[in-house]
Amino acid sequence: MILRGPVLALVLLGLVPVAAWPASSRTVAFLWVLGVVVLVVADVLLTPSPRSVTLSRSGVPQVRLDEPTTTTLTLTGTGSRHLRGHLRDAWVPSAGAAGERHVLDLPAGERRRVTTTLRPTRRGDRPAAGVTLRVHGPLGLAGRQATIAVPGAVRVLPPFRSRRHLSSKLEQLRQLDGRAAVRTRGQGTEFDSLRDYVEGDDVRAIDWRATARRQHVVVRTWQPERDRRLILVLDTSRTSAARVGDEPRLDAAMDAALLLAAVASHAGDRVDLLAGDRLVRARVGSGASTGTTRSAVLHRLVTAMAPLEPVLVEADWTTLAGAVTALTRRRSLVVLLTPLEPAAVESGLLPVLPSLTAHHRVVVASVADPAVAALRADLSSLEAVYDAAAAERTEALRRRTAAGLGALGVTVVDEPPERLPVALVDHYLALKARGLL
Amino acid sequence: MTRVRTLRRWAPWVLLALAAAALAAVLAGGGSGEPMGADNPGRDGGRALARVLAARGVDVQEVPGTAALPDRVGPGTTVLVTHTSYLGPESGEDLLRRVRDADRLVVLVPGAEQDPGAALGLDVTTTTPTGARLLGACPDPRVRDGDEVTVWDVQLDAADAPEEVTACFPPSPGFNAGGSRAGALLTVAADRDRPETVLVGFPSALSNDAVDEGAHAALGLRLLGGSDRLLWVVPQPGDAGTAAPQGLWDVLPPSMTPAVIVLAAAALVLALWRGRRLGPVVVEPLPAVVHAAQTTRSRGRLYREARDRRHALAALQAGARHRLAARTGLPPRADPDSLVRAVAAATGRPAPEVRRLLTDPTAADDAALVTTARELRSLEEGPSR
Numbered sequence: 001m002i003l004r005g006p007v008l009a010l011v012l013l014g015l016v017p018v019a020a021w022p023a024s025s026r027t028v029a030f031l032w033v034l035g036v037v038v039l040v041v042a043d044v045l046l047t048p049s050p051r052s053v054t055l056s057r058s059g060v061p062q063v064r065l066d067e068p069t070t071t072t073l074t075l076t077g078t079g080s081r082h083l084r085g086h087l088r089d090a091w092v093p094s095a096g097a098a099g100e101r102h103v104l105d106l107p108a109g110e111r112r113r114v115t116t117t118l119r120p121t122r123r124g125d126r127p128a129a130g131v132t133l134r135v136h137g138p139l140g141l142a143g144r145q146a147t148i149a150v151p152g153a154v155r156v157l158p159p160f161r162s163r164r165h166l167s168s169k170l171e172q173l174r175q176l177d178g179r180a181a182v183r184t185r186g187q188g189t190e191f192d193s194l195r196d197y198v199e200g201d202d203v204r205a206i207d208w209r210a211t212a213r214r215q216h217v218v219v220r221t222w223q224p225e226r227d228r229r230l231i232l233v234l235d236t237s238r239t240s241a242a243r244v245g246d247e248p249r250l251d252a253a254m255d256a257a258l259l260l261a262a263v264a265s266h267a268g269d270r271v272d273l274l275a276g277d278r279l280v281r282a283r284v285g286s287g288a289s290t291g292t293t294r295s296a297v298l299h300r301l302v303t304a305m306a307p308l309e310p311v312l313v314e315a316d317w318t319t320l321a322g323a324v325t326a327l328t329r330r331r332s333l334v335v336l337l338t339p340l341e342p343a344a345v346e347s348g349l350l351p352v353l354p355s356l357t358a359h360h361r362v363v364v365a366s367v368a369d370p371a372v373a374a375l376r377a378d379l380s381s382l383e384a385v386y387d388a389a390a391a392e393r394t395e396a397l398r399r400r401t402a403a404g405l406g407a408l409g410v411t412v413v414d415e416p417p418e419r420l421p422v423a424l425v426d427h428y429l430a431l432k433a434r435g436l437l
Numbered sequence: 438m439t440r441v442r443t444l445r446r447w448a449p450w451v452l453l454a455l456a457a458a459a460l461a462a463v464l465a466g467g468g469s470g471e472p473m474g475a476d477n478p479g480r481d482g483g484r485a486l487a488r489v490l491a492a493r494g495v496d497v498q499e500v501p502g503t504a505a506l507p508d509r510v511g512p513g514t515t516v517l518v519t520h521t522s523y524l525g526p527e528s529g530e531d532l533l534r535r536v537r538d539a540d541r542l543v544v545l546v547p548g549a550e551q552d553p554g555a556a557l558g559l560d561v562t563t564t565t566p567t568g569a570r571l572l573g574a575c576p577d578p579r580v581r582d583g584d585e586v587t588v589w590d591v592q593l594d595a596a597d598a599p600e601e602v603t604a605c606f607p608p609s610p611g612f613n614a615g616g617s618r619a620g621a622l623l624t625v626a627a628d629r630d631r632p633e634t635v636l637v638g639f640p641s642a643l644s645n646d647a648v649d650e651g652a653h654a655a656l657g658l659r660l661l662g663g664s665d666r667l668l669w670v671v672p673q674p675g676d677a678g679t680a681a682p683q684g685l686w687d688v689l690p691p692s693m694t695p696a697v698i699v700l701a702a703a704a705l706v707l708a709l710w711r712g713r714r715l716g717p718v719v720v721e722p723l724p725a726v727v728h729a730a731q732t733t734r735s736r737g738r739l740y741r742e743a744r745d746r747r748h749a750l751a752a753l754q755a756g757a758r759h760r761l762a763a764r765t766g767l768p769p770r771a772d773p774d775s776l777v778r779a780v781a782a783a784t785g786r787p788a789p790e791v792r793r794l795l796t797d798p799t800a801a802d803d804a805a806l807v808t809t810a811r812e813l814r815s816l817e818e819g820p821s822r
Contacts, residue, residue, distance in 0.1 A: 002710075002713050003706060003709045003710040003713070004710065005710060007710065008703055008706045008707055008710060009707050011699060011702050011703040011706050012699070012700075012703050014699045014702075015696060015699055015700075018696055018699060019696075022691075025691075025694075025695040025696075026694055026695045026698070028695065029694075029695030029696070029698045029699050030698065032699065033698065033699065033702045036702070041795075086515040086715060088715045088716045090629065090716050090719050092719055092720075092721035093503060093718070093719065093721060094721060097766075101715065105471070112702075129716075129717075129719040130716065130717075132715050132717075133714030135717055145713070145715075146792070147716050147717060154726045156749065167612075194489075239727065241724070241727060242727050242728065242729035243726060243727060243728050243729060244728075244729045244733070248724070249729065309724070312725070339729075353760075365728075367731040369730050371728070371729070371730035371733075372729075372730050372733050375730065375734070376756070379807070379810050379811050379814055382741075382806070382807055383737075383741060383804050383805075385753075385806060385807050385810045386737045386738075386740040386741040386749055387733070387734060387737035388737075388753065389737065389740055389748070389750070389752040389753050389810075390733050390734070390736035390737035390739075390740060390749075390752070391733050391737070391748035392753050392755065392756035393736060393752040394733045394736070395756065396752065396755055396756060396759070399759070
């Protein structure tokens with residue numbers, strides 16, 4: 001049951017008869033209030049039930065973080081009465097619902113749609129919280145209200161902010177085509193085609209037999225290796241929960257992983273994604289179905305990443321390494337996206353690494369915190385000097401850990417969030433150019 | 438979880454109820470707040486006097502209002518009325534009728550705005566006093582020579598009264614010599630309509646606050662302890678008229694009550710109308726916000742709290758050595774001597790100073806630490822800055 005504004009006016013109107021008949025004013029007042037109560041009760045009883053509506057929601061919309069989307073709710077009147085009132089399509093705050101309140105005007109047996117705009121502020125599946133229907137009574141004094149659970153969610157994908165670097169990196173990848181012939185023929189390079197010699201080409205690339213058959217000099221071109229395997233391992237353990245800037249390290253790591261996956265799938269490599277901490281939380285492979293297009297691969301990765309959240313447990317690298325080994329026996333490039341936290345790495349990752357490096361080329365990509373660098377640079381006061389000393393100590397420990405990883409043959413890419421995707425892709429392109437995959 | 442939520446929901450209300458109960462207990466346990474009430478322990482109360490009188494064998498009974506007095510108060514009784522604010526001519530007459538046979542009627546006059554004369558049918562005027570202290574100076578047997586009152590409230594003047602009046606505690610010695618009858622204590626002799634009536638202009642002197650000064654206690658005991666029984670009347674608002682108001686409804690003007698009912702109903706409607714939300718508040722679990730640099734800041738705070746200048750400076754120097762080694766082309770783990778030589782050669786600074794900056798982690802005080810850290814930074818960044 002709800003009351004509406006006119007009831008207040010109606011009650012206050014009772015002051016007029018009270019003033020008009022001062023002799024029996026107390027009786028008048030009581031009767032007036034009683035009359036209003038009777039009217040309100042009658043109005044509530046005459047109100048059609050808000051549950052005489054069937055609600056259904058359109059499918060789960062997918063949207064990148066910080067981009068708007070809409071969700072549509074379909075109302076079907078199943079009762080015999082025309083419903084008027086208000087409607088609220090409630091979402092959790094992080095779904096960023098705007099304009100979630102709608103006017104309800106639903107004739108009996110008809111169907112209406114209401115659309116709510118969502119601009120989510122956090123990644124993952126953001127659920128709807130229920131639909132509240134408020135139906136007004138025929139007298140306009142009162143009404144009935146009910147909240148009905150209508151399942152629904154919006155899947156918020158990682159923003160992939162580094163995709164602005166994608167075209168330049170793909171350009172670099174194209175320039176690799178044909179240049180790999182600088183190296184001696186053999187493993188790691190694949191014959192592509194013959195073309196006319198142009199000035200600047202390596203003379204060692206000239207194919208003399210073809211040149212003899214034709215009237216002009218012909219060189220062989222090489223394309224970079226294809227169908228190599230790239231395995232991205234996302235660490236979703238407690239160290240990934242720490243925030244760098246305004247978002248968790250996990251989100252920055254996802255950004256880097258997405259750019260690398262996009263470039264690698266363009267280069268024709270197979271990309272697999274593993275994410276986990278104590279358990280493997282996500283496992284996506286691109287190679288299984290050969291017909292998948294590159295954008296489909298990227299989409300599957302993004303969809304798999306969307307619901308991942310950092311968990312406040314320690315990573316179990318034995319499990320993760322086992323999952324990597326189970327994926328393939330072929331030599332692969334394994335990119336571990338895990339923060340370079342000395343204690344966690346030394347106790348968890350280091351003991352497991354030799355088994356990985358024995359079969360694969362391993363790269364550790366870590367999200368560095370620019371705040372530490374800022375602390376190190378600031379010597380303005382005594383407190384700042386102590387903080388700078390602490391930052392130096394932190395960096396020294398990270399360097400030591402990186403050196404320990406390097407001794408095992410692992411490359412470490414430790415960059416702040418905005419530079420990490422580019423640095424990681426550059427490292428990948430460098431490996432590819434040298435045929436080291 | 439549910440239990441915690443229930444607790445959270447009800448705990449504030451339970452606490453509020455407990456606080457209200459405690460407040461009510463404090464208010465109820467403190468006795469009446471009436472000035473000169475027999476059970477009022479405050480500064481302006483009369484409990485001290487009442488207790489002493491009871492200890493002396495006087496039967497002290499508190500009476501709520503003159504209307505609550507017995508119809509006919511018998512002899513052997515003194516009646517005390519603590520003020521006359523609620524006494525009109527009619528109720529004063531009623532009071533006199535009830536106490537006609539009593540030994541004595543003692544009326545306290547706590548302020549010049551009171552008019553005990555009108556209430557009791559006496560021609561008495563009240564004025565605000567000027568003097569500081571008063572001496573007895575009168576033939577009343579209850580007042581002895583040398584009795585002194587240090588606090589008083591009202592000067593009473595019965596110059597034109599036809600009754601036989603004795604005035605004590607005149608405003609100045611010899612004031613009444615010329616036939617005027619003024620003072621802080623007037624005694625009107627008993628006649629057909631009234632018992633002996635004493636008007637007291639110094640109730641403050643009998644209050645808990647000042648009863649132990651001067652001759653106050655003795656005066657109080659002599660005035661009130663003359664009989665076996667003392668009826669201690671604290672006047673009530675209902676004494677003034679016959680239709681005494683019993684509650685809030687009677688005090689309000691009759692035409693206002695229904696309006697208040699309507700307005701209260703309107704306030705209730707307003708609360709119900711505006712208080713109902715369109716659906717429940719939506720809650721969601723939020724992620725923990727932990728900044729990655731938090732451990733570094735905490736380490737810095739530890740250095741600071743411990744005043745660990747040695748470790749702090751050593752960390753700064755190790756970092757500087759690492760970067761300078763890279764810049765001078767030495768391996769990262771080059772020994773300090775070769776690094777000092779290389780840096781001294783590159784910067785042109787004397788080797789001992791470079792050695793001190795890069796390898797000596799001692800700092801005498803905080804200022805030295807800051808200075809050394811900045812020198813180290815300028816060495817690292819080169820002389821151009």
